[in-house]
């Protein structure tokens with residue numbers, strides 16, 4: 181697939197941008213902080229409904245305005261669809277597909293598939309488990325858009341159940357200090373907890389099965405990508421670590437077998453079992469200790485965990501391999517996602533640059549940002565847009581300076 185047109189209004193530093201894009205390589209060049217990443221971030225948002233840099237929408241809306249707009253026309257095997265999104269300060273966001281409003285923004289998921297590799301990705305290796313869970317979940321919803329609803333349901337139930345655990349824990353502590361029975365609030369929270377256990381296990385088992393299946397399918401692509409980027413290093417592997425611990429058969433996490441739809445009931449039962457084992461600890465601490473929100477994706481180089489042991493170069497290669505594995509997996513599923521490389525060539529040595537350039541040349545569309553043209557391998561420097569931000573009375577606004585056509589021909 182490729183993005184044929186992109187338009188932005190009041191998105192980050194862009195007050196108005198209308199760009200026609202083509203398949204192949206497009207490079208955005210300009211000094212640091214002038215608005216290049218903002219363009220990729222907008223496309224990433226249309227693809228995942230989240231930003232790779234911030235967890236809330238507010239920073240995406242241009243300072244001094246209350247609404248941002250991003251829209252893209254996507255061509256996928258000859259079929260064209262236009263998606264657009266309105267981000268509203270303090271109000272729900274709204275999305276449209278071919279001008280028709282959707283009931284929920286998440287209905288646009290899957291129309292634009294992107295794989296973005298950015299300097300922030302080092303946190304996939306060095307950061308917290310939450311960064312790796314986000315990586316998995318974004319890839320999962322890109323692959324299977326209906327999983328966005330499962331995630332949303334799971335998160336809603338998790339919030340409710342966590343609030344109940346806090347109420348129950350507080351009430352129990354108060355009553356044990358007073359030597360009496362739990363208060364009415366506490367007793368009702370305890371009684372309701374069982375119902376929420378059921379909801380949490382039902383949605384959690386679906387999310388867990390989705391992630392386990394994903395890791396199973398992703399693992400060979402990851403090993404292959406890492407091998408091509410760093411053939412001299414130890415082999416890379418991934419493994420899902422579930423908070424269900426030994427309740428989960430090792431065949432699912434090895435990952436020797438991908439769970440199928442028929443396994444969900446089994447996972448749900450294990451989930452419920454583990455919740456009952458952890459019940460008193462959860463109430464005591466007032467937090468939900470079991471479920472996909474506590475899981476992690478373990479990364480290994482040979483037998484060693486990558487986190488804490490991998491060198492800077494190895495960590496970069498691992499992070500890039502995770503992205504490239506996602507790209508290869510979406511491709512193997514039948515659609516070619518848009519590859520976006522945000523200021524990453526300057527960080528890579530010659531060998532890794534060459535390996536990445538090879539993948540990029542093979543993609544249907546690649547969007548690259550760089551501070552200077554020399555950072556981009558020559559074979560990828562096809563269409564180039566200069567980006568510059570200027571100070572105006574409405575603040576600092578980004579502009580496209582010029583478009584340079586296929587430099588490799590002339």
Ligand SMILES: Nc1ncnc2c1ncn2[C@@H]1O[C@H](COP(=O)(O)OP(=O)(O)OP(=O)(O)O)[C@@H](O)[C@H]1O
Pocket residue numbers: 191192193194210211212213214215216217218219238239240241242243523549550551569575576
């Ligand atoms: N909500 C916002 N409103 C207005 N301007 C913003 C907003 N968010 C970010 N900016 C501006 O956008 C610019 C950063 O843009 P961006 O991250 O795209 O830079 P870049 O060209 O990719 O830089 P680098 O090469 O350093 O990555 C900064 O000048 C910042 O002040």
